[in-house]
Amino acid sequence: MVKNHVENKNWREINPTSWHSPHLNEPLHKRILSSDPETGAMTSIVDLPKTTISDQILAANCELQIFVLEGELHFDKIYMKPGDYCYYPENSAHGKWRAKENTRFLLITDKTLEFFKPEDTSPDKRAKRQVDSWAMEWTNPLDASDPSKPYRQGLMVKVLHKNEATGASTHLAGLMPGWYAHGLEVHPIYEENYCLSGDVNIGEVDGGDGYTMTEGCYLCRPPGIPHGPISSKNGNVNFCYTPSILGIDYEPIENDEQYIFSHLRSYPWR
Ligand SMILES: [Fe+2]
Structure with missing residues (x-):
């Protein structure tokens, strides 16, 4: 997997594209920073309007990493704030998605993202549901x-x-x-x-x-x-x-x- 070569691109120079999952009430606005055309793996800046909500617990077909830049993103009772990170393996349930405020985050996926409603609604044991980067020590x-x-x-x-x-x-x-x-x-x-x-x-x-x-x-x-x-x-x-x-x-x-x-x-x- 190799994403396309990008040097010093500010996300503000990229036009957003809207992407509407049938499982969310609002479209996401996505600015693609880099992608791999073969697999659909992608690093993007994503904006969610503050009224975004999923009616049920969602999972994705791909590994998903999120780092929140602005706003507040909820997965069930987990409130992701700026500086929070999460990791979900492919096919893991995330919880119910909800943006409490207009929310912007970095999203890294390892193939084309599709949401679905999982039969097993508990997150994969390998998931890291909330890592507060402010609470961490700087290390070697x-x-x-x-x-x-x-x-x-x-x-x-x-x-x-x-x-x-x-x-x-x-x-x-x-x-x-x-x-x-x-x-x-x-x-x-x-x-x-x-x-x-x-x-x-x-x-x-x-x-x-x-x-x-x-x-x-x-x-x-x-x-x-x-x-x-x-x-x-x-x-x-x-x-x-x-x-x-x-x-x-x-x-x-x-x-x-x-x-x-x-x-x-x-x-x-x-
Ligand atoms: Fe380097």
């Missing part, structure tokens, strides 16, 4: 990655979900203000990043111009594309998904320090 980045050289201090993660069979990891990655890393990174797998806050500068991507990610920007980068050096002036939190543990190799780059220090010195303090 090696919990979600496998770099070929040590990290500089100031990079931390919160692992929201890990698939023990594949090593797939859904996590938040946090950078301290002023953090940077020398060289270009190269990964053997694709990576997805959605910027929740702050700034993160990538000097070059695949030998071409880089950019600064800010809130609402997304990338889905196939394996083998050199990118870096990476720096953050004001600090940064990214929501990340990788289909297995993120191996990282490094390549040198000639104007390494120029990229890093021009971002740190010239980008505005915020």
Whole structure:
């Protein structure tokens, strides 16, 4: 499964498409950040109007991961608020869907999403129905990655979900203000990043111009594309998904320090 290559796309630049499941009273509004045309696997920003409700307990035919950005999404008596994450394996019941407010969330599915009314209305035991990211501690980045050289201090993660069979990891990655890393990174797998806050500068991507990610920007980068050096002036939190543990190799780059220090010195303090 490989989703299409996207670099630094802000969801606000994407036109929403509406999708009406017969099991919901209102259409969803979906902005597709990246997708795999073969399987229908998709990462999207989804908006639900505050009057959305399902009349019965729903399940989906696919694995489903949600990270709430705004509003409040209810599954039965579970009230998902901004910063909450959930994971449901395929064919697991979710509960009755309801949006209490206009609600926006990140949605990751591993194939084309279809809702249905399950016979077994209790969620799969592997489901994580509510993970409050605010209650979690920042931990060692090696919990979600496998770099070929040590990290500089100031990079931390919160692992929201890990698939023990594949090593797939859904996590938040946090950078301290002023953090940077020398060289270009190269990964053997694709990576997805959605910027929740702050700034993160990538000097070059695949030998071409880089950019600064800010809130609402997304990338889905196939394996083998050199990118870096990476720096953050004001600090940064990214929501990340990788289909297995993120191996990282490094390549040198000639104007390494120029990229890093021009971002740190010239980008505005915020
Ligand atoms: Fe990377």
